[in-house]
Structures are given as structure tokens and as C-alpha cells.
Amino acid sequence: MRARTTVELVALVQRISGLHQQGATHESAAIVRQVAVMITPEDVARLAAMLQQNGPAGSSTYLARSASTGAPEHAAATLAVLRRDGMINEAADLFHTLWSASSAALPALLAALEQSGQSADGQTLLWERASAPAEELAELAQHLKAAGRTADVRHLLRQAAGRPINEVAAIVGALSEETAAELIGELARIRSASDISRFGAAIQGSSELYDTLLFAADDLEESRARSVFTALRTGGLPTELTPRPRSRSRQRR
Missing domain, CATH: 1.25.40 (Serine Threonine Protein Phosphatase 5, Tetratricopeptide repeat)
Structure with a gap:
């Protein structure tokens, strides 16, 4: 799993926002869910910060919650990075989602x-x-x-x-x-x-x-x-x- 460049993350934000503005909310959400488990925990936090500033409302917390569907190590590491980077709401949403683990x-x-x-x-x-x-x-x-x-x-x-x-x-x-x-x-x-x-x-x-x-x-x-x-x-x-x-x-x- 390689780290994404800022350009790549900006492109993701633009794509997610563009689909949302076009009314394709399901497609937008699907991309967020997929990306959450494909990028590094550090990049999840960076992307969440960008979505918090520029993306659709609620997309940063949705991204964080979606990290719970990945491997346990990825979810736990993402939780730690979100907290470290001061993404309080995103970290809280992810942690609460982990309560429903099987x-x-x-x-x-x-x-x-x-x-x-x-x-x-x-x-x-x-x-x-x-x-x-x-x-x-x-x-x-x-x-x-x-x-x-x-x-x-x-x-x-x-x-x-x-x-x-x-x-x-x-x-x-x-x-x-x-x-x-x-x-x-x-x-x-x-x-x-x-x-x-x-x-x-x-x-x-x-x-x-x-x-x-x-x-x-x-x-x-x-x-x-x-x-x-x-x-x-x-x-x-x-x-x-x-x-x-x-x-x-x-x-x-």
C-alpha cells in the first residue's frame, strides 16, 4: 500500500465532490468506501481533512467509518492517526463503528x-x-x-x-x-x-x-x-x- 501524493488526493476530492454535485450520491459514497481501505491510514487522515474543508458535508466522517470495513490492523492504525492529527469527530465515528465488529x-x-x-x-x-x-x-x-x-x-x-x-x-x-x-x-x-x-x-x-x-x-x-x-x-x-x-x-x- 503506497502513500498517495497530494495531487492524487486532490483529484479524489474533486471526483467525489463532482459526483455528489451531479446527484450521483451512491457512486460518490462507493468511491469513498473503496478508497478508505485502499490507502494508508496517514492518507485516510489527509483525505478526511480535505473532505472536511472542500468535500460534501459528512464525507470526512463517512470516510473514517468506512475504514472499519478493512483489515483490523488498518482500522486500528487509521483510528490512531486520526486522533494524532486532531480529527476528533472522524476518530469518534470510526471508533463507534468498531463497536459493531462481529x-x-x-x-x-x-x-x-x-x-x-x-x-x-x-x-x-x-x-x-x-x-x-x-x-x-x-x-x-x-x-x-x-x-x-x-x-x-x-x-x-x-x-x-x-x-x-x-x-x-x-x-x-x-x-x-x-x-x-x-x-x-x-x-x-x-x-x-x-x-x-x-x-x-x-x-x-x-x-x-x-x-x-x-x-x-x-x-x-x-x-x-x-x-x-x-x-x-x-x-x-x-x-x-x-x-x-x-x-x-x-x-x-
């Missing part, structure tokens, strides 16, 4: 933001996804694990563990067994004993999940574990593992 694309985008010195923005995106519906959150956790981003999985689950109990129960049901156990562990560490009891009631229909909750509670510091088991008994819930023909090898303390 679960499959998000791990690569998080890595690209880190590489461009924008790790905090990646954590903001992850925080935003923690409020997603159960199936979507489960899908994201799976993609993050596959990409080896275990710290991001923990961050995502920690945020999800703070959601309303019925939502946490739905999320646990959508996760893989291993990831569900991680979320239950987070919930056991951060929620009140009464919240954990309500969660236990919500998942009691699944003996596997309920036993995982008992193990998580048993792993807590002694006084906190005692409070949780007391809350479970008060709520009429069992505090012993579900009997099985083949019991789990792990023993509660």
Missing part, C-alpha cells in the same frame, strides 16, 4: 488496537460486549479462547457475572462446560451470598451446573464459603453433590 472479528481487532497503543479502547469494546445477549456473549467467549486471549475471557466473564441473576443463569447455560465453570467461579467471588443462592435456584435444574456452583463456593475463603452454604440452605437448596452412578473424582473439602 464476535469472530473482535479478537483480531483487540490485538490490532493493542499493537497501535490503544489497549484501553479494546477494553472498552470488551466491556460493551459484556452486556450482549447470552448466545452472542457465549460465541464471543469461544472466539477469544480460540485466539488465546484468556485474559480477555476473564475480563468478559467478570463483567457478565455482575449482570442480573436471571441473565447470568442464561449465559451460563449457553457457555461451554469449562467457560461456564469460570463464570460461576467469578460470580461466587464477587456476588453476595443471597445473590448466589438465587443463582443456585435458577440453575438447580442442571445438576452439572449446580454441582459446579457448590465446588466454586467450597473454594472460597472459609468464612465466605460458610455464608454461601448458609444462604443456600436458607433458600431450601441442597449443599451436597448430586448422586451419580459415576461420581466426579474431585472431592469437596
Whole structure:
């Protein structure tokens, strides 16, 4: 990807503006979308500045948003350059567009933001996804694990563990067994004993999940574990593992 000369960028502005003035707005927008991923991040910022001054209204922010359709590295680098060059509105539009990245694309985008010195923005995106519906959150956790981003999985689950109990129960049901156990562990560490009891009631229909909750509670510091088991008994819930023909090898303390 080579850098464009000022003459080339001016020609682009003239072409985009000319089509817009002729009423060919779709053609004009198509050129902006195409150019956004074909030129360097530095040239995106230069072209955005020219469009801001001379192009159709809104074309500079549209150019910035369109950079999100390119490779994650290109989008992240463009975001960094727009901010560096003081293109505040354009950078904000691009960042907000990145919020809609698919679960499959998000791990690569998080890595690209880190590489461009924008790790905090990646954590903001992850925080935003923690409020997603159960199936979507489960899908994201799976993609993050596959990409080896275990710290991001923990961050995502920690945020999800703070959601309303019925939502946490739905999320646990959508996760893989291993990831569900991680979320239950987070919930056991951060929620009140009464919240954990309500969660236990919500998942009691699944003996596997309920036993995982008992193990998580048993792993807590002694006084906190005692409070949780007391809350479970008060709520009429069992505090012993579900009997099985083949019991789990792990023993509660």
C-alpha cells in the first residue's frame, strides 16, 4: 500500500465532490468506501481533512467509518492517526463503528488496537460486549479462547457475572462446560451470598451446573464459603453433590 501524493488526493476530492454535485450520491459514497481501505491510514487522515474543508458535508466522517470495513490492523492504525492529527469527530465515528465488529472479528481487532497503543479502547469494546445477549456473549467467549486471549475471557466473564441473576443463569447455560465453570467461579467471588443462592435456584435444574456452583463456593475463603452454604440452605437448596452412578473424582473439602 503506497502513500498517495497530494495531487492524487486532490483529484479524489474533486471526483467525489463532482459526483455528489451531479446527484450521483451512491457512486460518490462507493468511491469513498473503496478508497478508505485502499490507502494508508496517514492518507485516510489527509483525505478526511480535505473532505472536511472542500468535500460534501459528512464525507470526512463517512470516510473514517468506512475504514472499519478493512483489515483490523488498518482500522486500528487509521483510528490512531486520526486522533494524532486532531480529527476528533472522524476518530469518534470510526471508533463507534468498531463497536459493531462481529464476535469472530473482535479478537483480531483487540490485538490490532493493542499493537497501535490503544489497549484501553479494546477494553472498552470488551466491556460493551459484556452486556450482549447470552448466545452472542457465549460465541464471543469461544472466539477469544480460540485466539488465546484468556485474559480477555476473564475480563468478559467478570463483567457478565455482575449482570442480573436471571441473565447470568442464561449465559451460563449457553457457555461451554469449562467457560461456564469460570463464570460461576467469578460470580461466587464477587456476588453476595443471597445473590448466589438465587443463582443456585435458577440453575438447580442442571445438576452439572449446580454441582459446579457448590465446588466454586467450597473454594472460597472459609468464612465466605460458610455464608454461601448458609444462604443456600436458607433458600431450601441442597449443599451436597448430586448422586451419580459415576461420581466426579474431585472431592469437596
